[in-house]
Amino acid sequence: YDVGGKNDKSFNEAAFHGAERWAKETGGTYKELEMQNEAQREQALRQLAESGANPIVMTGFAFGDVLNTVAPDYPKTKFAIIDMVVDQPNVKSVVFTEEQGSYLAGVMAGMASKTGVVGFIGGMDIPLIRRFGCGYAQGVKSVNPNDTVLLNMTGTDGSAWNNPVKGAEIAKSQQSQKADVIYAAAGGTGVGVLQAAADMGILSIGVDSNQNYLHPGQVLTSMVKRVDNAVYEAFKEGADMKPGVAVMDLAAGGVDVAMDENNAKLVTPEMQKAVEDAAAKIKSGELKVHDYMSDNTCPAGQF
Amino acid sequence: MDKLPRWADVVLVPLICLIIAFVICGVLIWGIGQDPADALKIMVQGSLGSTYAWGYTLYYATNFMFTGLAVSIAFQASLFNIGGEGQATLGGLGVALSCLLIPWPHWTLALIGSIAASALFGAAWALIPAWLQARRGSHIVITTMMFNFISFALMNYVLVNMLRPLGSMDPASARFPAAVNLPKLGDILGLVGIPFSSKNPANISLLIALAAAVGVWALMWHTRLGYELRAFGKSEKAAVYAGISPVRITLYALALSGGLSGMMAINAVQGEAHRLLLNSVEGAGFIGIAVALMGRNHPFGIVLASILFGFLYEGGSQLALGTSIPREVITVLQALVILFTGALPYMVQKPLEHLFALRRRTA
Amino acid sequence: MAGTAQTMQGLGGGRQATAAPSSPYAIELKGISKSFGPVQANRDINIAVPRGTIHGIIGENGAGKSTLMSILYGFYKADAGEIFVGGRPTPIPDSQSAIRAGIGMVFQHFKLVQNFTVLENVILGAEDGPLLKSSLGRARRELEALSQEYELDVHPDALIEDLSVGHQQRVEILKALYRQAEILILDEPTGVLTPEEADHLFRILRGLRDQGKTVILITHKLREIMETTDNVSVMRRGTMVATVKTAETSPEALAELMVGRKVLLEVEKKPATPGRVVLEVEGLTVRTDGVERLKGVSFQIRAGEILGIAGVAGNGQSELLAALGGIASAGGRIAMNGVDLPLKGHHSNGQTRRAAGISHVPEDRQALGLIMDFTAWENVAFGYHNAPEYQKNALLMDNAALRADTEKKMKTFDVRPPIPGLAAKSFSGGNQQKIVVAREIERNPDLLLVGQPTRGVDIGAIEFIHKQIVALRDAGKAVLLVSVELDEIMSLSDRILVMFDGKIMGERDPGATDERELGMMMAGMTEAAKLGKDA
Amino acid sequence: MDLVSFLQILDSTIRLATPLLFACLAGLYSERSGIFDIGLEGKMLVAAFAAAAAAYATGSVWVGVLAGIGASMLFAAIHGLASITFRGNQLISGVAINFLASGLTVVLGTSWFHLGGQSPALTGGARFEDIVLPFATQITTNTPPLGLLDEVYSRVISGHSILVYVSFLTVPVTWWILYRTRFGLRLRAVGENPAAVDTAGVSVTGLRYAAVAITGLLCGLAGAYMSTGLSAGFLREMTAGRGYIALAALIFAKWRPWYALMACMLFGLLDAVAIRFQNINLGFVVVPVQFTQALPYILTVIILAGFVGKAIPPRAGGEPYVKER
Numbered sequence A: 001y002d003v004g005g006k007n008d009k010s011f012n013e014a015a016f017h018g019a020e021r022w023a024k025e026t027g028g029t030y031k032e033l034e035m036q037n038e039a040q041r042e043q044a045l046r047q048l049a050e051s052g053a054n055p056i057v058m059t060g061f062a063f064g065d066v067l068n069t070v071a072p073d074y075p076k077t078k079f080a081i082i083d084m085v086v087d088q089p090n091v092k093s094v095v096f097t098e099e100q101g102s103y104l105a106g107v108m109a110g111m112a113s114k115t116g117v118v119g120f121i122g123g124m125d126i127p128l129i130r131r132f133g134c135g136y137a138q139g140v141k142s143v144n145p146n147d148t149v150l151l152n153m154t155g156t157d158g159s160a161w162n163n164p165v166k167g168a169e170i171a172k173s174q175q176s177q178k179a180d181v182i183y184a185a186a187g188g189t190g191v192g193v194l195q196a197a198a199d200m201g202i203l204s205i206g207v208d209s210n211q212n213y214l215h216p217g218q219v220l221t222s223m224v225k226r227v228d229n230a231v232y233e234a235f236k237e238g239a240d241m242k243p244g245v246a247v248m249d250l251a252a253g254g255v256d257v258a259m260d261e262n263n264a265k266l267v268t269p270e271m272q273k274a275v276e277d278a279a280a281k282i283k284s285g286e287l288k289v290h291d292y293m294s295d296n297t298c299p300a301g302q303f
Numbered sequence B: 001m002d003k004l005p006r007w008a009d010v011v012l013v014p015l016i017c018l019i020i021a022f023v024i025c026g027v028l029i030w031g032i033g034q035d036p037a038d039a040l041k042i043m044v045q046g047s048l049g050s051t052y053a054w055g056y057t058l059y060y061a062t063n064f065m066f067t068g069l070a071v072s073i074a075f076q077a078s079l080f081n082i083g084g085e086g087q088a089t090l091g092g093l094g095v096a097l098s099c100l101l102i103p104w105p106h107w108t109l110a111l112i113g114s115i116a117a118s119a120l121f122g123a124a125w126a127l128i129p130a131w132l133q134a135r136r137g138s139h140i141v142i143t144t145m146m147f148n149f150i151s152f153a154l155m156n157y158v159l160v161n162m163l164r165p166l167g168s169m170d171p172a173s174a175r176f177p178a179a180v181n182l183p184k185l186g187d188i189l190g191l192v193g194i195p196f197s198s199k200n201p202a203n204i205s206l207l208i209a210l211a212a213a214v215g216v217w218a219l220m221w222h223t224r225l226g227y228e229l230r231a232f233g234k235s236e237k238a239a240v241y242a243g244i245s246p247v248r249i250t251l252y253a254l255a256l257s258g259g260l261s262g263m264m265a266i267n268a269v270q271g272e273a274h275r276l277l278l279n280s281v282e283g284a285g286f287i288g289i290a291v292a293l294m295g296r297n298h299p300f301g302i303v304l305a306s307i308l309f310g311f312l313y314e315g316g317s318q319l320a321l322g323t324s325i326p327r328e329v330i331t332v333l334q335a336l337v338i339l340f341t342g343a344l345p346y347m348v349q350k351p352l353e354h355l356f357a358l359r360r361r362t363a
Numbered sequence C: 001m002a003g004t005a006q007t008m009q010g011l012g013g014g015r016q017a018t019a020a021p022s023s024p025y026a027i028e029l030k031g032i033s034k035s036f037g038p039v040q041a042n043r044d045i046n047i048a049v050p051r052g053t054i055h056g057i058i059g060e061n062g063a064g065k066s067t068l069m070s071i072l073y074g075f076y077k078a079d080a081g082e083i084f085v086g087g088r089p090t091p092i093p094d095s096q097s098a099i100r101a102g103i104g105m106v107f108q109h110f111k112l113v114q115n116f117t118v119l120e121n122v123i124l125g126a127e128d129g130p131l132l133k134s135s136l137g138r139a140r141r142e143l144e145a146l147s148q149e150y151e152l153d154v155h156p157d158a159l160i161e162d163l164s165v166g167h168q169q170r171v172e173i174l175k176a177l178y179r180q181a182e183i184l185i186l187d188e189p190t191g192v193l194t195p196e197e198a199d200h201l202f203r204i205l206r207g208l209r210d211q212g213k214t215v216i217l218i219t220h221k222l223r224e225i226m227e228t229t230d231n232v233s234v235m236r237r238g239t240m241v242a243t244v245k246t247a248e249t250s251p252e253a254l255a256e257l258m259v260g261r262k263v264l265l266e267v268e269k270k271p272a273t274p275g276r277v278v279l280e281v282e283g284l285t286v287r288t289d290g291v292e293r294l295k296g297v298s299f300q301i302r303a304g305e306i307l308g309i310a311g312v313a314g315n316g317q318s319e320l321l322a323a324l325g326g327i328a329s330a331g332g333r334i335a336m337n338g339v340d341l342p343l344k345g346h347h348s349n350g351q352t353r354r355a356a357g358i359s360h361v362p363e364d365r366q367a368l369g370l371i372m373d374f375t376a377w378e379n380v381a382f383g384y385h386n387a388p389e390y391q392k393n394a395l396l397m398d399n400a401a402l403r404a405d406t407e408k409k410m411k412t413f414d415v416r417p418p419i420p421g422l423a424a425k426s427f428s429g430g431n432q433q434k435i436v437v438a439r440e441i442e443r444n445p446d447l448l449l450v451g452q453p454t455r456g457v458d459i460g461a462i463e464f465i466h467k468q469i470v471a472l473r474d475a476g477k478a479v480l481l482v483s484v485e486l487d488e489i490m491s492l493s494d495r496i497l498v499m500f501d502g503k504i505m506g507e508r509d510p511g512a513t514d515e516r517e518l519g520m521m522m523a524g525m526t527e528a529a530k531l532g533k534d535a
Numbered sequence D: 001m002d003l004v005s006f007l008q009i010l011d012s013t014i015r016l017a018t019p020l021l022f023a024c025l026a027g028l029y030s031e032r033s034g035i036f037d038i039g040l041e042g043k044m045l046v047a048a049f050a051a052a053a054a055a056y057a058t059g060s061v062w063v064g065v066l067a068g069i070g071a072s073m074l075f076a077a078i079h080g081l082a083s084i085t086f087r088g089n090q091l092i093s094g095v096a097i098n099f100l101a102s103g104l105t106v107v108l109g110t111s112w113f114h115l116g117g118q119s120p121a122l123t124g125g126a127r128f129e130d131i132v133l134p135f136a137t138q139i140t141t142n143t144p145p146l147g148l149l150d151e152v153y154s155r156v157i158s159g160h161s162i163l164v165y166v167s168f169l170t171v172p173v174t175w176w177i178l179y180r181t182r183f184g185l186r187l188r189a190v191g192e193n194p195a196a197v198d199t200a201g202v203s204v205t206g207l208r209y210a211a212v213a214i215t216g217l218l219c220g221l222a223g224a225y226m227s228t229g230l231s232a233g234f235l236r237e238m239t240a241g242r243g244y245i246a247l248a249a250l251i252f253a254k255w256r257p258w259y260a261l262m263a264c265m266l267f268g269l270l271d272a273v274a275i276r277f278q279n280i281n282l283g284f285v286v287v288p289v290q291f292t293q294a295l296p297y298i299l300t301v302i303i304l305a306g307f308v309g310k311a312i313p314p315r316a317g318g319e320p321y322v323k324e325r
Ligand SMILES: Nc1ncnc2c1ncn2[C@@H]1O[C@H](COP(=O)(O)OP(=O)(O)OP(=O)(O)O)[C@@H](O)[C@H]1O
Pocket: C036, C039, C040, C041, C042, C059, C060, C061, C062, C063, C064, C065, C066, C067, C068, C108, C426, C427, C428, C429, C430, C456, C458, D323, D324, D325
């Protein structure tokens, strides 16, 4: 897992669920390690490799650099890395198209918004988060090009991901600027955003895992990133894992917007249809959601 | 009121304090349903059980030595520099710029460049608060703290918008050229025939840190500047009487302090990560405060305290890797160690004094 | 209080059986012992203080006087011994018990809260109830009554830090009186007072005694003992050497009892032979916090003379020393050996003054002259740490040379204990002062600035320090002596300038003036003084 | 900027300032008594945790607040023991307290709730509801504009949790205690010159313990407000450095209650402004978000350098009171 801990209610927790599912289904066992600092990443990888674990799955782009140096030392071990491309013969890189999922979330937000103003709250201003925000903004604008998307970040240090109070405050600030749907991609900070949105009676959008259940009837949807599926797949393939890059996009079921009984009342049939249309177009390639990472720009919003 | 023999004061008291801290932590581990003895074994083995493990311990210790010395120098001048975190962050920027912009032909030259760059950047970052304190009367504790926050924002901006290679997801700089990689401690010890694992991040920076400790010691107790720093720290009024300029001393003290903090980056950035990460300091600046206080502001005490904290840090990692004990147990252990050895030694000293007095009387 | 000649040594020990509620003694201490680590400050002390008397206690620095009184006041706990108050055995584990037993104490170092008002300091710990309002009101009235009764005029709303030491001391006395102390202990009360203030104090003390209160007075000044006390106890190295009736002893006898040898109470010096002008001061001004404290002072000092500056504390003498010593920035002009020195900017500092041949024994040795946490040898370098003889090379200092030098200086100046590695704070006040004086005089400066050189110092050490100052003068150096002790000014100086309100009131020849005249000038009454003289 | 935005920022300021204010006043008591306390952060954190845990377990926010206060006071007692009774180094003890809180909250939280150091979300009576003051209009997204006074009253003053009002009330109360009561007089004295208090027959130790206990109480309120008022549950490290900012505010305020209020409001305001105005487009250049995020800190530095003279701490601060060495 990445720094941030296993039970962050989103990213890392999803990975854990994937591993659990595999363990339950196959009766296999796995080892899990949590990072607490940078120098430890390499240590942990080597330790796992030397203990004979195969495959080794890691979540988070921060492992990329380390994996590049470690993987060649253990050619017989298979590695899978999530959220990063590492070009090594024994590494499978799993990347998600967060912009696509966020686009769908944006479509829903655009339609749900009555004020024409929606919000986005990111944890820290890093490329990954911009990708989320940019996809979201494109989705919103696809519904109504004149809508305003408020893009905010929580902070610049480690507390950015663990600052629910500030998250709530930003949500209130966005609400006061007339936003009535707020998308939070900010780890633990998002918990505060969703809570504040629910308290203020406006809608919010969760991220990574399905967070709809946190405030039933008040979370419009969650942009789920099926890290659990990726981990599950990687474990299932086991030592036979195919190296290379696996793009977990909308078509591959890697990203999606969560629909369940908790948000059923919020999702109108038109909304449902618009999402399905957009998804279909994206899958078919007809609609191309711009990826912020490709050129560090965003056509729909400004960071 | 009989004084303890020196050995008891220096060795026995801290040892008992350490044991108390470990015992309490053991109770906590037991309380959450885990086996404390097992945990201790894993910790010790994982951090001291092999040269590989020692490598990690020493790597962390190196960071703490730099930041601990930094805090202590300012402390001697009675300035509380809690900006080590920010100064080390800027030091990292210095190292990265030096390693990325200058095509160093050999690591030795790159090392000299990095030392200069990291010290310069760290010192510059500390000098602004120092100047503000000396000239404008701003409180150094507040300004250095604010400069920590500012440095994080600055680093965030620089990495995301400037140093990050295009298309990279990671808010980090590009990798440094291989030529600037510092030799590992294992390689150096190998040259003199001592077998030491080099599959760990311990590198030549450790020697620089030790040299810095000796340097600080010589500076504080054998040079005029050190004398003036200490005099100023004890009494500003008296320092003025002796013709020591408060402004000058404040600037010197913080420049030295910031420079040392910045030099931490040689170890973490050039020695280990080989690129500049968003959070390359990882709280070492704050741990430096604990290390300096525990080392009683003496360089040699600081070296020992750094190794202790390196052990706790690495042992803690191992605990988290090897058991289902949450890694934060180590934070608790660190807290207890700081508390008992740093703030409560008197609690142990008192009964010991009685004990020794009793023994002397019966003898 | 007339009585037969009687040495009361060992008095307490011999009369243990007589302890009764109707005891004639306000205080009896029996077998008091106290050590601080290895230092035995008090060793089996017995003393009895008759009710309604002023009882003096004298002794060399570090003899254990302050410790004994602190025990009596519950500030320290004795290792052994008993305390009787009014004949009743009274354990005094803390100051609260002492206050309850009717004991009040004015410490050598005042225990006042600097940024509180007089009133707040007085009521602290003796408030009427949980709210301050009524306490403050009552205290104000009582304070006014007390002030009237004892002429302790102190403004109740003044901040302590704005008061002169003399006034601060009155606040301490008021504190004790407000608590209705029957027994008042004063530890070296006159060390920081002007003669007038001291006289005033003694008038107060006598008034207290006449009302039946008991006063215990610690001082180094034999004249005060002789003039004020009824009985006197002498301490030496932690033990009680003797207790005698004041009327039946002499200063010489007391000095000998204290020190264990004969002491010269008069300064022996040859007439001065002034040479060339060493220091020239013209129109010197100093402002602090926007107030002009030194208002254009001009004078000259020649080689081979001691120029004494007399004045009540707080009339610009401190600022004069600070300006000359490079501590405070100033206006005007000073020239040393004919060369102008900067008075402001960063070239005006202690280092450049020392380089110009000016040494400075500051008034406050603990706050300025020494770093209390430094060792003696580190303090011997203080201010001279850049001197070439203390350097090993361009980079490093020569600590070994410094230690050797310190050892030598400690020997010549009889600093006790002669341990260079001991922290300055572990020396008694007198020995601390010797370290400072040794450091400054041994530089053999062209000009020595000395402020209050013997404040709080015992007679043995005073004798020694005075000798050193005179020796420096005889070696052809100039000395500027600032002191609030008129005795000291009169006996040491070759010329006397009197300062009042930041200005020089006039110059006098010590041989042709007297304390009365100087005292009037110090109070700002030049014309009166001149008239008096003319008439 | 329109009026409503401005009021919104003030509203936000009040919420953001409240935990700072509690913590700052907490520090004021301790430091006024001569005990430096850089462990405010840790006490807030442990209080936030205990409050959330207890509120969750009992469903009552008041039990939560009491638990938060209890936990914080326990930590304060450790600090008192170390720095008063055992004459330890106050800075070290404070650092230790911060570490201890940071570790213990997660260890216990993980072990109790199995949510990775997070507490379950609090609902209903387990968290503080905002109080709408009498005559205030409940503001919703489409409330029509009101008169200016109404706006200020309804938008800024009304609609906070009870603890907000408590914190603001604590300011005059603290002032009154400090300057109008016997306890306050002694407290101020013991931080300036403990020997004066001791020789006046008052227990230095007792006074300092009392002060440290009050610090615990107020830090407890600060933490409880964060986890049960501002958010609905505990999250690891959720205090996010506010204890240190409170300390900065205390120094800024020169250890005085009304100034503390102003300092905390200023920090809150800077924070609220930074939240509201990210990505300012100046036309020719877009101010990077990192700059706006650092702006509160930069402004603090500038204000300190420009407008506030030297802050002199209580004179006896940081030193244990020792009579005999
Ligand atoms: N707080 C203390 N800690 C350790 N030693 C002390 C302390 N106070 C006094 N002493 C020691 O006790 C001895 C007696 O000191 P004390 O202050 O009683 O002397 P004194 O007679 O009052 O001297 P002086 O005339 O200078 O006031 C000294 O040798 C001193 O070193």
